[in-house]
Amino acid sequence: MNVAANMNRTNGKNGSNVSEPAWVRVLLTAVALGFIALFLLLPLGAVFAQALEKGWDAYLAALKEPDTLSAIRLTLITAVLCVPVNLLFGIIAAWAIAKFSFPGKSFLVTLIDLPFSVSPVVSGLIYVLIFGLQGWLGPWLQAHDIKIIFAVPGIVLATVFVTFPFVARELIPLMESQGRDEEEAALTLGAGGLQTFFRVTFPNIKWGVLYGVILCNARAMGEFGAVSVVSGHVRGATNTIPLQVEILYNEYSYAAAFAVASLLALLALVTLAVKSVAEWKINQTLVTPGSER
Amino acid sequence: MSIDIVGISKNFGSFTALDQVSLTVPSGELVALLGPSGSGKTSLLRIIAGLETPDSGHILFNGEEATARQVQERKVGFVFQHYALFRHMTVYDNIAFGLTVKPKKTRPSKLDIRDKVFNLLKLIQLEQLADRYPAQLSGGQRQRVALARALAVEPQVLLLDEPFGALDAKVRLELRRWLRRLHDEIHVTSVFVTHDQEEALEVADRIVVMNQGRIEQQGTPSEVYDHPATPFVFDFLGNVNLFQGRVHEGKARVAGLELATPEHAAARNAPAVGYVRSHDIEIERDALDVSALEAEVRYVLSVGPLVRVNLALTDGHGIEVDLARDVADRLSLSVGERVYARPRKVRVFTEDYQI
CATH class of the missing domain: 3.40.50.300 (P-loop containing nucleotide triphosphate hydrolases)
Structure with a gap:
């Protein structure tokens, strides 16, 4: 019996006696695909359909509206500030966690996951508590005329907090799977720390870094909860794209709301595309040399 | 350097x-x-x-x-x-x-x-x-x-x-x-x-x-x-057979064999272990003298150039012997047969004393 099953498998036949019956496989696949169509593709299509409902000109006009342009600008600024900070933090944290052992390592891993487990609203409120007028540093900040809450710095801070796990989370398992051997080889060959990083470590993780950056960027541009708390919703000044969408929607300008929302949907599609390329490349670097241990 | x-x-x-x-x-x-x-x-x-x-x-x-x-x-x-x-x-x-x-x-x-x-x-x-x-x-x-x-x-x-x-x-x-x-x-x-x-x-x-x-x-x-x-x-270096025994004033008795071990002259009826490499044992059909141990062939495996023979001594203790293929061919042992194993080189270590 066992031998027969093995022979079937090694013969490369479809091995029907070790797999589910055909109708089960078809049903499961259909359910999965149906679910994706209903909950992902349909809404995505709806966003674009709604956005273009009143025609291409209306769509462009909605995007050219000054408050919307300002929201786009603020979103880009936030992303441009957040992503490099989290890139640096993520690489350093992943390097430390994957390549060294030190006391408190598992605590650090838990801390990195914190933003995932905390509701974004709470993340925003933390900053209000610290920097807000009634907060710990509020009076001092006001005395020195520094605005953080209900201003751009607060939005950036909240976004940094919410998005900092992405790069680190992506790199830790990748770097752990690659081990320390190549770095140690570089050191014995006389390379310094930075040379080792840029010539050995980084080339091995670059696709993972890209993947992390893409995810981090997508979240930085799309973050709503935390930003909403610290932004103050000042039109043309402290609204990011997601906040602008909400405002437009609440004002019943559906076409404009969906037009702006379609930008985020496009971002999601681009993210997905880059992400799958990066994933494919990561798998390629993992199957390559000497990793067959 | x-x-x-x-x-x-x-x-x-x-x-x-x-x-x-x-x-x-x-x-x-x-x-x-x-x-x-x-x-x-x-x-x-x-x-x-x-x-x-x-x-x-x-x-x-x-x-x-x-x-x-x-x-x-x-x-x-x-x-x-x-x-x-x-x-x-x-x-x-x-x-x-x-x-x-x-x-x-x-x-x-x-x-x-x-x-x-x-x-x-x-x-x-x-x-x-x-x-x-x-x-x-x-x-x-x-x-x-x-x-x-x-x-x-x-x-x-x-x-x-x-x-x-x-x-x-x-x-x-x-x-x-x-x-x-x-x-x-x-x-x-x-x-x-x-x-x-x-x-x-x-x-x-x-x-x-x-x-x-x-x-x-x-x-x-x-x-x-x-x-x-x-x-x-x-x-660690090579296959080895262990024989339990005792040493007393330079004489060792392991597995029924008497051996001179001058390096253990100071030992007083101390427990000892005799070590014999598996290729340092000869197998004979007839007992020529007392320095051969009676045994029964349990199984015979050929391992490339060697033939590995597993013997059971009369006390049930198992030993392994590696024979060159030509030697084994000449003997042509069969399982269950009664033979005599003669250790060529025995090294005796007492349990607390190491040379």
Whole structure:
């Protein structure tokens, strides 16, 4: 019996006696695909359909509206500030966690996951508590005329907090799977720390870094909860794209709301595309040399 | 360059990897650190390289204190068990790496690097594979590239961590003979770690047998094989049979045999164990004298050039005997047959006393 099953498998036949019956496989696949169509593709299509409902000109006009342009600008600024900070933090944290052992390592891993487990609203409120007028540093900040809450710095801070796990989370398992051997080889060959990083470590993780950056960027541009708390919703000044969408929607300008929302949907599609390329490349670097241990 | 290891200890948590190890590696020799896994041999190698810091003790290179030197300053070539080639670089770039990371002042010109790399490629007989990536090479080729990469920086010491451990049997054999020839050519002080006694016996000038973070014995291959200092070394190098017994004033009685053991002259009826290598036992059909033990053949296996015979002594104790094939053919033993086993060389160790 066992031998027969093995022979079937090694013969490369479809091995029907070790797999589910055909109708089960078809049903499961259909359910999965149906679910994706209903909950992902349909809404995505709806966003674009709604956005273009009143025609291409209306769509462009909605995007050219000054408050919307300002929201786009603020979103880009936030992303441009957040992503490099989290890139640096993520690489350093992943390097430390994957390549060294030190006391408190598992605590650090838990801390990195914190933003995932905390509701974004709470993340925003933390900053209000610290920097807000009634907060710990509020009076001092006001005395020195520094605005953080209900201003751009607060939005950036909240976004940094919410998005900092992405790069680190992506790199830790990748770097752990690659081990320390190549770095140690570089050191014995006389390379310094930075040379080792840029010539050995980084080339091995670059696709993972890209993947992390893409995810981090997508979240930085799309973050709503935390930003909403610290932004103050000042039109043309402290609204990011997601906040602008909400405002437009609440004002019943559906076409404009969906037009702006379609930008985020496009971002999601681009993210997905880059992400799958990066994933494919990561798998390629993992199957390559000497990793067959 | 000679290496002196003085009183090195290393703990990983509660595990003692190395316990007060002292050892001298003379300049130009090829030394094997031999031992089972967990015996501390790899830790010792990594401490020599500077990849690990000892808890106490000193490392001296050419008599100079080197314990605090950074890895980069030690000028050691290190070859890893799993090659550790830079996977995103070609064979050429891998070998050139050590030269290209040198500071501008001491870095050779592009042309010099090229010459050097191609000389090394010639040495490892892989000239035509310079543009390949490590993934496109076989295990044996990768390890040779790793060796060339280590040699490119002209190290004072070559350290090899189970260099053939990940290769299949035939390639391993080829490569270790090649390493021996290479060492005869370039004479760089080399230390290699292995758990394969055959490899150590064949390749090394000196063997250091390690067990539980300590050195059990060191010496030339024939010294450690022919005159094992401890039961562990006896057991670790080759197949061995154990006979329980006692020693009293220079005379041992093990498994019904009387043996003169002048080295145990001081022993007073002490428990002892007789060690006999499985190829140091003869099998006879007839009992010629009392120094042969009656036994029954349990099974006979042929293992390549050898025939392994498992015998049960009259007390039920099992022993293994390796016979040359021609000897076994002449005897043509059958299972269940009554024979006599005559140990040629017995080494007696008392339990508390080690020579």
